[in-house]
Amino acid sequence: MVDALKLLALFLALVYLPSSDAFRYRKFRSPYNPKLRNALPSEFSYKTMYMTQNVDHFGFDNTQTYQQRYLVSNQFWNDDGGPIFFYTGNEGDIAWFCNNTGFMWDTAPEFKALLVFAEHRYYGESLPYGKDSYANNTMLNYLTAEQAMADFAELIKFIKQTVPGAAKSQVITMGGSYGGMLSAWMRLKYPNLVLGSLAASAPIWQFEGLAPCGSFYEVVQRTFQTGSQQCVDNIAYSWGAMTSLWPVELDFLTKTFDFCKPIESKDDLSNLLDWLAGVYGNMAMVDYPYPASFLEPLPAWPVKEFCKHLSEPLKDKALIAAVAEGVKMYFNYTGQASCINMSEEATGNLGDQGWGYQACTEMVMPMCSNNTNMFYNIDWDFSSYAATCKYEHGVMPRENWISLNYWGKDIKAASNIIFSNGLLDPWSGGGVLESLSPSLVAIQIPSGAHHLDLRGKNPGDPADVIAARQQEKNIMKNWLYGPGR
Numbered sequence: 012m013v014d015a016l017k018l019l020a021l022f023l024a025l026v027y028l029p030s031s032d033a034f035r036y037r038k039f040r041s042p043y044n045p046k047l048r049n050a051l052p053s054e055f056s057y058k059t060m061y062m063t064q065n066v067d068h069f070g071f072d073n074t075q076t077y078q079q080r081y082l083v084s085n086q087f088w089n090d091d092g093g094p095i096f097f098y099t100g101n102e103g104d105i106a107w108f109c110n111n112t113g114f115m116w117d118t119a120p121e122f123k124a125l126l127v128f129a130e131h132r133y134y135g136e137s138l139p140y141g142k143d144s145y146a147n148n149t150m151l152n153y154l155t156a157e158q159a160m161a162d163f164a165e166l167i168k169f170i171k172q173t174v175p176g177a178a179k180s181q182v183i184t185m186g187g188s189y190g191g192m193l194s195a196w197m198r199l200k201y202p203n204l205v206l207g208s209l210a211a212s213a214p215i216w217q218f219e220g221l222a223p224c225g226s227f228y229e230v231v232q233r234t235f236q237t238g239s240q241q242c243v244d245n246i247a248y249s250w251g252a253m254t255s256l257w258p259v260e261l262d263f264l265t266k267t268f269d270f271c272k273p274i275e276s277k278d279d280l281s282n283l284l285d286w287l288a289g290v291y292g293n294m295a296m297v298d299y300p301y302p303a304s305f306l307e308p309l310p311a312w313p314v315k316e317f318c319k320h321l322s323e324p325l326k327d328k329a330l331i332a333a334v335a336e337g338v339k340m341y342f343n344y345t346g347q348a349s350c351i352n353m354s355e356e357a358t359g360n361l362g363d364q365g366w367g368y369q370a371c372t373e374m375v376m377p378m379c380s381n382n383t384n385m386f387y388n389i390d391w392d393f394s395s396y397a398a399t400c401k402y403e404h405g406v407m408p409r410e411n412w413i414s415l416n417y418w419g420k421d422i423k424a425a426s427n428i429i430f431s432n433g434l435l436d437p438w439s440g441g442g443v444l445e446s447l448s449p450s451l452v453a454i455q456i457p458s459g460a461h462h463l464d465l466r467g468k469n470p471g472d473p474a475d476v477i478a479a480r481q482q483e484k485n486i487m488k489n490w491l492y493g494p495g496r
């Protein structure tokens with residue numbers, strides 16, 4: 012029965028919606044939401060600093076410079092040998108990451124560490140060409156991971172040379188998500204500067220040929236199964252229920268979801284399905300055990316909350332209405348939303364624009380779903396992905412560059428990297444889940460979502476994340492002071 016309905020749903024989807032690219036594959040959008048401000052706890056404080064950086068670290072024609080922002084806290088630092096914890100900023104405002112990375116603040120006193128949060132170029136205030144940074148591809152040409160890491164390396168050198176006491180400090184990089192990838196890659200590229208790296212929820216293998224393209228959505232499904240199997244089955248049917256409203260009943264979708272803009276065309280409908288797939292991915296990413304305001308303000312275990320609306324077998328419009336209720340829980344938990352804005356799975360800001368460009372140049376992350384019940388078929392097809400990039404950003408992506416430049420799966424020549432992954436997090440599918448050597452250590456956090464371990468400690472923390480943080484600290488002590496200290 013389940014299979015028959017599933018097939019019917021897919022059949023309907025294929026018959027009705029064959030034309031839209033958005034429906035055939037999804038480009039990952041950066042989920043970070045700069046509109047959400049989380050203040051740093053009042054006992055912590057940082058200073059905002061700027062460093063002059065070359066716009067181009069790798070060529071000699073362009074001699075322009077820009078101001079990179081970084082945040083520093085010496086509140087807990089022992090300037091006679093205390094280490095430097097260096098956050099490798101990702102695609103957004105660095106103050107946002109600083110305020111959401113409580114682990115570094117909680118851990119600094121124990122290590123007497125200096126905290127540095129370095130902003131990634133082209134994000135926040137670190138704009139190589141000011142407000143023109145996104146004007147065209149000439150301006151954007153210096154938005155690459157290599158350039159950003161060269162900024163980080165120069166900044167580490169600069170701090171060691173200029174801050175009294177820092178010269179003898181060891182540096183440990185830390186980061187989550189793309190920032191976690193940069194943290195790990197810093198140890199690969201600059202082991203002279205970086206003693207070790209904590210790479211939290213870093214999908215360094217979510218690239219061509221390194222991980223199956225379907226892993227992301229398989230983990231999303233697994234996380235929704237923690238809600239209930241019924242929830243997953245309902246979602247599976249909902250795609251067909253929604254597409255069957257085309258062409259005459261699209262109005263029902265607009266009203267039921269309270270969308271800001273009406274669903275009127277086939278393209279709107281396929282955008283809706285695409286958007287929902289993204290929303291489910293984000294919901295799994297932030298499936299935290301306590302109320303948190305990371306991508307959206309949410310209750311504890313938002314996936315279970317969502318699934319409460321879908322715990323009975325439902326069909327047709329009743330099913331769609333239940334999905335809409337769950338979606339409103341996600342976007343309207345605070346009761347502030349006057350309508351549901353479909354362009355806001357993504358952040359719609361400069362940050363997302365920047366990631367859109369990065370995803371169309373270096374960060375090609377194949378994503379597909381052909382092996383889950385929960386999702387409709389999402390294909391991975393590099394040539395149509397590339398064509399869309401050419402159309403939207405005027406650039407052709409390099410499918411294999413990341414695998415080549417950052418050693419692909421064969422990173423065993425590296426050392427001193429901790430790869431932590433929450434198993435509820437869809438990105439864990441592209442992460443390093445098994446230790447590769449005694450100094451390339453994988454830590455799995457079964458009840459963790461997207462870099463839960465980097466968040467500040469919370470009374471709602473499950474035992475496995477508390478243990479993971481302890482293990483991370485033990486490993487870092489081992490790097491810094493030798494075994495048994």
Ligand SMILES: *[C@@H]1O[C@H](CO)[C@@H](O)[C@H](O)[C@H]1NC(C)=O
Nearest residue numbers: 047048049050051106107110
């Ligand atoms: C970070 O915290 C500081 C101090 O509480 C606050 O002033 C600032 O607005 C916060 N920034 C963001 C992006 O949340």
Ligand SMILES: *[C@@H]1O[C@H](CO)[C@@H](O)[C@H](O)[C@H]1NC(C)=O
Nearest residue numbers: 140143144146147148149150
């Ligand atoms: C790119 O934008 C900058 C800033 O607006 C402008 O000065 C430059 O002429 C543009 N270059 C091209 C090739 O369009």
Ligand SMILES: *[C@@H]1O[C@H](CO)[C@@H](O)[C@H](O)[C@H]1NC(C)=O
Nearest residue numbers: 269343346347348349350351
């Ligand atoms: C959000 O919640 C508030 C309070 O319950 C409600 O008045 C409003 O209509 C909701 N917004 C949407 C888009 O459903």
Ligand SMILES: *[C@@H]1O[C@H](CO)[C@@H](O)[C@H](O)[C@H]1NC(C)=O
Nearest residue numbers: 271352353354355358359360
């Ligand atoms: C929807 O979100 C986009 C991107 O943030 C924004 O530009 C637009 O104004 C929003 N629309 C409404 C009706 O709130």
Ligand SMILES: *[C@@H]1O[C@H](CO)[C@@H](O)[C@H](O)[C@H]1NC(C)=O
Nearest residue numbers: 224225379381382390391392
């Ligand atoms: C899923 O699709 C990918 C490419 O889109 C393909 O490589 C893989 O074999 C497919 N898996 C299944 C189970 O069909």
